[in-house]
Amino acid sequence: MLPKKGSSFPIGRDILTSAEFAQVIASALKIEFGSARNGAKIIMKWTGASQRTAKNWLNGTHAPSGVHLVLLARQSNAVVKAIMLLADRPEMSLGASMISLRRLLLDMLASLDEMM
Secondary structure (H helix, E strand, O other), X not given: OOOOOOOOOOOOOOOOOHHHHHHHHHHHHHHHHOOXXXXXXXXXXXXXXXXXXXXXXXXXXXXXXHHHHHHXXXXXXXXXXXXXXXXOOHHHHHHHHHHHHHHHHHHHHHHHHHHO
């Protein structure tokens, strides 16, 4: 039976706040884009969100809603990994890490081929 008082729903051992969630997603987006200046524009393209909203997500002042989070996860392995780690499912994040590593290796091989 759920408690009659209180405004929060206990979810396991740890309770994730909205601010913490926003910071984790912001970190994942920063990993995805690095120091790229066009990160907000790419996020806008991926999700259809406004520029202000995309910047808020990058700054960690707000977090994406469910639909926007799914749209981000479709494009960003870093976001998928962050979601799996937040869900306490680190084994599920391994696939996203391997895909990112594969993409990085392919980019490096392409660069080496251009040099030769």
